Structure formats: C-alpha cells, structure tokens
Amino acid sequence: MDNEANNLIKEKDLVMLYLDERRQFLVQAISGLRVSTDHGDLNLSQIIGQPFGFIGKTHLGRDFFCLKPSTADLMMKVKRTTTIVYPKDLGYLLLETSVGPGSRVIELGTGSGALTMVLAKLVSPTGTVYSYDRRDDFIENAKRNLIHVGYANNVEFTCADVAREGFSQTGVDAVFIDVPEPWDIVPKAYEALKGGHHLVSWSPNVEQVKRTIDALEAQNFKCIRTKEIIEREILVRLQGVRPRERGITHTAYLTRAQKILVAQQQE
Ligand SMILES: C[S@@+](CC[C@H](N)C(=O)[O-])C[C@H]1O[C@@H](n2cnc3c(N)ncnc32)[C@H](O)[C@@H]1O
Secondary structure, eight states, X not given: OHHHHTTBOOTTOEEEEEEETTEEEEXXXXXXXXXXXXXXXXXXXXXXXXXXXXXXXXXXXXXXXXXXXXXXXXXXXXOOSSOOOOXXXXXXXHHTSOOOTTOEEEEEOOTTSHHHHHHHHHHTTTOEEEEEXXXXXXXXXXXXXXHHHTXXXXXXXXXXXXXXXXXXXXXXXXXXXXXXXXXXXXXXXXXXXXXXXXXXXXXXXXXXXXXXXXHHHHTXXXXXXXXXXXXXXXXXXXXXXXXXXXXXXOOOEEEEEEEOXXXXXXX
C-alpha cells in the first residue's frame, strides 16, 4: 500500500498515455489539459492523484492506460531537429564506458538532446554533461527538450565548432561523438580525456568508421572496436509468432576506444 501511495501521478509528472501501439502520448499531467485523439479526448484532470497503471476513459468511452515513461520513451519522443541516437545503440555504448553518478562527460553534437538527457540522468546528481553543438538553434531546442523531462540541471551547453575550437574541459571520464566527421574530433577528444578512459562514436557509413579508426590509431587510442547492434522485434500473436517485417534496419556503426598515455622515457 505504501508503495502505491508513492506511485501517485502528481501535477506536472510525465505520463505515457497508451491507447494502443499506434497511439502513445508522452504528456505532462496538468489539470484541465485535454489530449485529442481519433478515439476521443482525454481529460488529464481524471488522472491526477491516481496511481501509475490507472485505466482512464476518453470522452467516447475508450480505455487508456497511464504508464510510467521509460528512458527510451523519453529519447524517442524528443522534438527532433536532427537524427537521434537510438536506445538499442546507446544501451550498448553506455556499458562500454565507466560513466555513472558523478562522472564528467563531453558530448558532441547536442543535436536534439536525446543522448544528452540520458547522460544527464546517468551522471546526476553530482556529475556534469558538457554538450557542444555549432548550431545555436539546435541547442535551444535540446534545452527545451531537457527542461520538459526535468534533466536540464547538470548540463552545460556550448555553441562552438569543435573541429576548429576544441573542448574547454580536461580530465573528463568519457567523450561521446555523434557528428559526420569524427576523425577531426579525435585529437580534441584525446586532449580532453583522462588516461585509460573511453571515447565512443556513432557513424552511419563504413567509410566514416575507417577514417575514424585511422585517426584513433594515429592518436594513441587502443582497444578500438566497432560493432553494429541489430534489433528485431518479434510479433507474438495467435495467428503465428515471427519477426516484424518492417522497421528501422540500419542506424549506425558504433566505435569505442580507450586513451593510452604517451610512453615516458626511462632514465
Ligand atoms: C546527428 S546530430 C546529434 C544527435 C544527438 N546525438 C541526439 O541524440 O539528439 C549531429 C550534431 O552535430 C553537430 N555538429 C556536427 N559537426 C560539428 C562540429 N564540428 N562542432 C560542433 N557541432 C557539430 C550538428 O550541428 C548536429 O546538431
């Protein structure tokens, strides 16, 4: 009972309103707000004070379910100005770093902020995400996305072309790179990283991966590995169980590497 008392939907909480697979709405619970769907309007006053898991009704009598949004839901529902990092890729790459609460990490580019929000959640409450993009309008959109989900507090944004200007920080725990030309960033990332720590990079094309790995090898990075994560959803239905025919078939190749210090001369 105590657990359910802690599980009540409060004013301004984020809630995933789920009618069916095609109708899922990430909303802030605000009294009096109405969400219109082709199955009727949802009045959010009815869900405030109810527990997550509550079943509400549209004004046409259709059930909807009040779900706790997952981190992947938050990523996929950002307002997009760019392509974003996908949950399947980020899940793998985060485990390839040592990032956790209290870490200081650099991200390039901010884009729509999908990666930024996950990093901000992971390093909180005492860590910091330093997020760079050369487009001020993209940073502004990403800031709004982060404020919407409540993860803006431990993010510092910088508008700069990092290929020319580099990063301002040193001694960071990881550098995440999602730009078309990662090879230009590799020397800047080397300067910013702590020894032994991780650089990770996303690239949609093999040619980009090859140039990035050449740059990593030239810059004293080791343990360089590239993987592709292939995801297949399985439809489990009475008429037969099989993979879904359509979906996103390719996102990016994922590269990880670790910084080695320059060898000291022995006396
Ligand atoms: C694919 S988007 C990043 C998407 C982001 N990871 C997300 O999940 O929302 C790439 C971003 O990198 C920025 N960018 C590309 N090259 C850059 C550079 N040299 N310096 C700063 N930003 C750069 C672009 O403006 C763009 O916003």
